[in-house]
Amino acid sequence: MKKPHDKIQTAMAGFREACERQGLKLTHQRLEIYRELAATEEHPDAETIHRRVRRRIPTISQDTVYRNLKLLAEEGLISIVGMSHERLRFDANMGMHHHFVCVRCGLIRDFCSADSSASTIPDEASTFGESVSVHLEVKGVCHGCRARRGGRKPK
Amino acid sequence: MKKPHDKIQTAMAGFREACERQGLKLTHQRLEIYRELAATEEHPDAETIHRRVRRRIPTISQDTVYRNLKLLAEEGLISIVGMSHERLRFDANMGMHHHFVCVRCGLIRDFCSADSSASTIPDEASTFGESVSVHLEVKGVCHGCRARRGGRKPK
DNA sequence: ATGGAGAATAGGATACATTCCTATCTAGGA
């Protein structure tokens, strides 16, 4: 079993490299925000990260935490669990289906996979609890957004 | 190709039955909210549904729309796309992995599936755009919540 | 059909996560 400390050290080194490669400045705040996230497996929310980082940087603002988390997610250095944050969206189709989600405009489309294994609850999930549903979430850029070009969200 | 009108009729009949079975009253508002959702495949948000239903029920309140959508989702008559609405949550683990999500307490755990097909982007997704990632989302009730018993969320 | 009890609704008030604004500061290259 690897020491958790070493794992974080490794993650931090990789993070520094990635920031330099992508032209992001290595600020104290940014590093500590990432360190806090890399140190846990519980998928914390922004407020939790803010609270924890504040133990070491008492004056850090919530805006800095939100801004960095969003930026790092856009740069592919961390990920946002579930959908990118937008309003709740609903679906009357209760049959088995999967979702294609456009990360730029939020378009969601249903599809059914020919691959039946994507519709079976994996055994590994029983470690955590009793599963009731499973679906694939495919993230990407839809044709419309691709045609519009542009490196960022139209919004 | 089946007429869309017939599909909605069928869906409405099933909805009425389900409401009666589960002791939900068949109010005009509730029926129209469901009808609006059943008539589209675009996974609208609550505001959109509110706006559309208001064309036929001008005085319907946004609270009624929100309340019914949430209730119907809890009763399993419709579904909420993505995660149930909570704060954004982040993840520094960029390796391939899936998520188990407890629908009661919001716990999220990573796992890797032995089934490699769950890690391949389905061909069907290319219909909609260029995919960049795929992961399984397994919803269920975690052991902790199961032990605590109770039919509803602890919150 | 009619009355009553509890569920459901309308409308406004409220909560709260997230983002915006802007003056100030800092990392990193010249």
Next chain:
DNA sequence: TCCTAGATAGGAATGTATCCTATTCTCCAT
């Protein structure tokens, strides 16, 4: 060391979603 674009702090603003409560409505029993 100096400069500049990028980053931050702090507070204000935004906007989705929920709460509150008086009123209305559904549906079962009479």
